Amino acid sequence: GDWDFWLDWKDRRWWVTLTPILLITFPAATQYFMWEKMRLPIGATFCVMTLHFGQWMNRVFNFYMWAWFPVNFVTPSLMIPSAIFLDVTLMMIGSYMFTALFGGMGWSLLFYPANWTWLAPFHLAVKHPSGPLMSIADLMGMEYVRSATPEYIRIIERGTLRTF
Numbered sequence: 001g002d003w004d005f006w007l008d009w010k011d012r013r014w015w016v017t018l019t020p021i022l023l024i025t026f027p028a029a030t031q032y033f034m035w036e037k038m039r040l041p042i043g044a045t046f047c048v049m050t051l052h053f054g055q056w057m058n059r060v061f062n063f064y065m066w067a068w069f070p071v072n073f074v075t076p077s078l079m080i081p082s083a084i085f086l087d088v089t090l091m092m093i094g095s096y097m098f099t100a101l102f103g104g105m106g107w108s109l110l111f112y113p114a115n116w117t118w119l120a121p122f123h124l125a126v127k128h129p130s131g132p133l134m135s136i137a138d139l140m141g142m143e144y145v146r147s148a149t150p151e152y153i154r155i156i157e158r159g160t161l162r163t164f
Contacts, residue, residue, distance in 0.1 A: 007073045007122055008141030010115075019077055020108040026051070027083055028100075031090060041091035048083035052076060072122075073140055081114040082107040 004010075004019050031043030055076035063074040089103035090096075122137040134142075 004077050005074055006141065007075065008135075008137040010077075010119060010122075010137065016112050017108075020079075020082065020111040023048075023051075023077075023079055024086075024104060024107055027079075027086065028104075031086065032096070035090060041087045044083040044086040045080070048079045052078075052080065069144060070140075073144060075118070077111070078114050078118070079111070082110045085110055 004015070009015060027044035027047040030047035031041075034040045034043035034046065059074045059076060060071065063069045064071050085106045086099070086103040089106065090099040093099055093102070122140075123135050125133055126136055126139055127133050128139060128142075
């Protein structure tokens with residue numbers, strides 16, 4: 001959903017917990033099918049790679065070429081290391097229950113470190129010419145106004161306080 005579309009909504013509180021929970025269902029189902037029918041431990045990685053390819057096609061053609069948003073403003077989340085960990089867990093253990101316990105935990109714990117490398121520069125603080133100190137992601141969200149999120153609804157962080 002929107003938590004994964006916009007860079008200024010990829011905050012450290014909700015995006016980290018919501019996105020891995022929502023994105024584990026289809027890779028887990030694909031992993032089950034490919035392991036049960038073909039004994040291939042690549043189901044989650046295959047599903048995530050095709051999902052990632054489709055997301056990039058959507059972001060480039062719809063957001064960049066159609067709506068003229070910068071590509072780094074709508075970059076999709078990187079789930080490939082988490083999917084590889086889930087597949088390796090199933091291959092090493094061979095049990096669905098332990099894969100769900102340990103692989104699912106590793107899926108969510110690897111999500112933020114895998115995305116931090118490309119997301120970290122957008123968390124740097126800058127001073128806006130009108131005065132407030134905000135992150136680069138929030139500044140991009142203020143400069144590229146979207147019709148679905150007017151400025152009086154967007155949440156802006158100032159230190160540890162969140163205001164509308």
